[in-house]
Amino acid sequence: MAKVKSDKTFFHGKSESTGVLLINLGTPQEPTKSSVRSFLKQFLSDGRVIEIPKLVWLPILYGFILPRRPEASARNYKKVWMDEGSPLMHYSLRQQKLLQKEMESRFSGPVHIELAMRYGDPDIQAGIDKLQEKGVRRVLILPLYPQYSATTTATSFDEIFKVFSARRWIPELRFVAQYHDHPSYINALAESVKDFWKTNKRSEVLLMSFHGLPKRNLELGDPYFCHCHKTGRLLAEKLDLKESEWKLTFQSRFGKAEWLKPYTDKTLSEMPAEGIKSVDVVCPGFPSDCIETLEEINMENRGYFMEAGGQDYQYIPALNDNPEHVKALADIVQQHTQGWPETESDWQASNAEKQSEISKKQAQKHGAKL
Known part of the structure; x- marks a missing residue:
């Protein structure tokens, strides 16, 4: 022990x-x-x-x-x-x-x-x-x-x-x-997107990218996939988005095993061919900007979208110290x-100080050294 x-x-x-x-x-x-x-x-x-x-x-x-x-x-x-x-x-x-x-x-x-x-x-x-x-x-x-x-x-x-x-x-x-699905969290996400749209032209589609997991984790009972989808649905509802105006994907896959789909990089690469030339990307699962948002999403995945024929790609910052x-x-x-x-x-x-003093005196009465 x-x-x-x-x-x-x-x-x-x-x-x-x-x-x-x-x-x-x-x-x-x-x-x-x-x-x-x-x-x-x-x-x-x-x-x-x-x-x-x-x-x-x-x-x-x-x-x-x-x-x-x-x-x-x-x-x-x-x-x-x-x-x-x-x-x-x-x-x-x-x-x-x-x-x-x-x-x-x-x-x-x-x-x-x-x-x-x-x-x-x-x-x-x-x-x-x-x-x-x-x-x-x-x-x-x-x-x-x-x-x-x-x-x-x-x-x-x-x-x-x-x-x-x-x-x-x-x-x-x-x-x-x-x-x-906490109302204040969903509201914070929605307000961050709205604030971004106030100063930047809104794109055709809002893509919500969450960190990925091996598909096996979902099959073994991990609720992450379901939680991500509920967050996405609640955020879309808060923003009054139509079904055609938002997508939910998973990023950062690692290794050869199948991960949660659809994949962020493949989705972004396919969107221009589907007629979607502008996209806003937000990462609701990341409370702070980090390498997965600033490099992988804002740089690497931007490249996939633009190389495939996209015209406008905007990353909406994480909630950070909002x-x-x-x-x-x-x-x-x-x-x-x-x-x-x-x-x-x-x-x-x-009152707290009074109780502390009583505790101290009682302890000393019973022989406590501290």
Whole structure:
């Protein structure tokens, strides 16, 4: 049994609070071959991501993928790298900061927002450490994956359980498994598209591109495909789009197995021959712009469409730090933290301090040293 880690920051009478841990996928620290290799090694070693027996998969990973793919991927990261660093990290940190401010305006008690990455840094253990240092006794886990998948949401939950399996005092935990059909999320998506159309000419078709998965995952019961389609349908309804005015596709396929269809790249390549010369592309499943949106969609797939005879191709940015996105995340947090003391309207600092002092005195009375 692993050694149980004690909370060295604990003392009797310590003020309690609520915490929210935002989790995103992760990113290399730098757009370099070595940094990308380290990231891909961790990511592609996850059995939730690659459901192939280790004896079969690891020779492929170490013998073929890691020696070759990092160099090409690093070149693509360099194309989208910002002065602030990784786009995904930049926007995720912005979301954390803005959500913290929003929750402070909504709740009377202390609610702390921390950010963690499933792969790379800051990792989930670091995020939990920060929350516990702040006296958090109630934690909401909010993976930034609107559509649930075992490859994203579930592996984040796995890591949470792994970290707490070595903790002595586990806080009260709640989990947000998905928010693909949350009204505030759908509204944020719709408003972002409308705002884009206010300053840019609307194209003939709105293409919604979601990250792909092997078809086998769907057949084994992963609800991701269904969640994506519901998000797409609700967004189209919110925008009052006719059936002929939007399409839903899946991108980023990897390997030789069949993935969820239709494929984004093939669809874009076929559209000009069907008479569609202009397209707007949005990626509803990505809360932050990243290599999959900025390079794969806005650069690589733009090329497929234009080379096939397309005339106008526009990428609609991810929700990023859009105020409506922050509001949507805040609505989700508020919904899932109901009943916790710090989120109640009658919470008062003076009462909390009084209870902490009583707790401290009672502990000392019974011989506590802390």
